[in-house]
Amino acid sequence: MANLSLADGRTLEYRVAGPADGMPLVLHSGTPSAARFHDPMVATAAKHGLRAIAISRPGYAGSTAQPGRTVGSAALDVTAVLDAIGADQFLTVGWSGGGPHALACAALLPERCLGAATVAGVAPYTAADLDWLAGMGAENIEEFGAAVAGSVPLGDYLTAQLPALTDVTGGQVADSLGDLISDVDRRALTGDFADFMAAALRAAVSTGIDGWRDDDLAFIEEWGFDLTTITTPVAIWQGEQDRMVPYAHGRWLATHVPGATVHLEPAEGHLSLMLLAFDAILGELKSWT
Template identity: 60%
Template sequence: MTEVGLPDGRTLEYVTVGPADGVPLVLHHGTPSAAVVFEPWAEAAAKHGFRLVMYSRPGYAGSSPRPGRTVADAAGDVAAVLDALGAGRFVTVGWSGGGPHALACARLLPDRCGAAALIAGVGPYGVTGLDFLSGMGTENLEEFGAALEGEAALTSYLNEQGPAFATAQAAALGAALGDLVSGIDRAQLTGEFADYLAESFRAALRSGIGGWRDDDLAFVTGWGFGLGDGRVPVAVWQGGEDRMVPYAHGRWLAEHVAGAEAHLSPEEGHLSLVVGGFEGIVADLARLAG
């Protein structure tokens, strides 16, 4: 793990895996999560000539908090990490809560970002044509309900939920995720992926619930950028059996992100899409980036 210092005094932790001369593939982790590498993803990136780069968003793990951050702020943080690596052009992937942050990079760093892929990415709140909460599992209904009440309510809710994730073990993930996992997703909670997911939860909560809280608040307020600039190609990947980020989110993004390519799979879930489909998504990203 490496740290980069920022002009405002914060630090960000990041990790890189793969060919040193490879184009960076910046992978934005989900919510809650951190810069923990899942080896099959690094291998898929390297297979297509990319160097996997992950950083922990502010407030997660070893990255300094940034209360009040917006989704748009991710672009500046990514630029700082890339500058520290001496890298110019990059591509980006965002899974789940990472989706909006990958889109921010595509929209706000168009001279550097070659392409973006959103995998089960969260859509914006309060927009016409998207019922944000519809189809979510019980836990997400409670979590985002608290987020919509404000910071104090959300902090209280996450303080209650946090310990189960801060001490997560692979064998107990099904119970911890509860109503958020459909049948196809529950089947993914085994072996190497379950170990990775539990480790990422533990890392995310190492410094408390600040990063998780600030992610949620950023999702339900203005993202800080528009969706209409189509200079950077974007692919939207979404499964119909997703109870964390419902199918309607992906469909809405595919219809409203300028020039987006839609890959909507009714039979896939939130986890199955990224476990079984990541290499194909990276191959498609390479195609989009030219």
């Protein structure tokens, strides 16, 4: 774990693991989450000659909150971390709420980002031709209903969720996610993967709700970049058995990100897709270098 002091006075928490001479792989985690690694994924990255980098977005864990941040703001923080570790070009994967942040890197850092993948990532809330909430579990519908109502109602809603996550264990994490978990995802959420998910959730709320709240607010506003300008190679991965980010989001991104390579998996969910496909995701990204 390392902390980076930024020019605007904020602190940014990040982690690096894998071969020191490996191509940087920036992993954007979901919402809520923080800079934590699932060791088998780090090993898979190393197999592909990639050095994993995870950053706690502002307001999560050791990273200073940045009220009013946009999705596109992530590109500046990624740039700061890459500069700090002496890296230039990189690949990126965004999972779930991390998906838009990976797309931000593709759109805003075209000279440095050689390839991006969004895995079960959300589409823009402002998309006119997408029913954004359709097919989501009850908890997400309630959460984003609060987000649309404003920062204060959202803050009240998220604060009420804190007790369920503050001390959550691997054995409890599936039940804590309630209606957001499909059958295939419940089967995937066991063992060390469940322990990793629980640790990431605990870290995410360890300093309160700021990061979680600001993620949600950023998702429902303009993202700060234009998807149609992306020239970096992008892969879209989405499972049909996903109750956190419905299949329609992946289909929408598939038709709105120029030149995207599309992987729509009818048998996979939000969590199982990442476990099933991570090796293939990295193999495809690495081929673009």
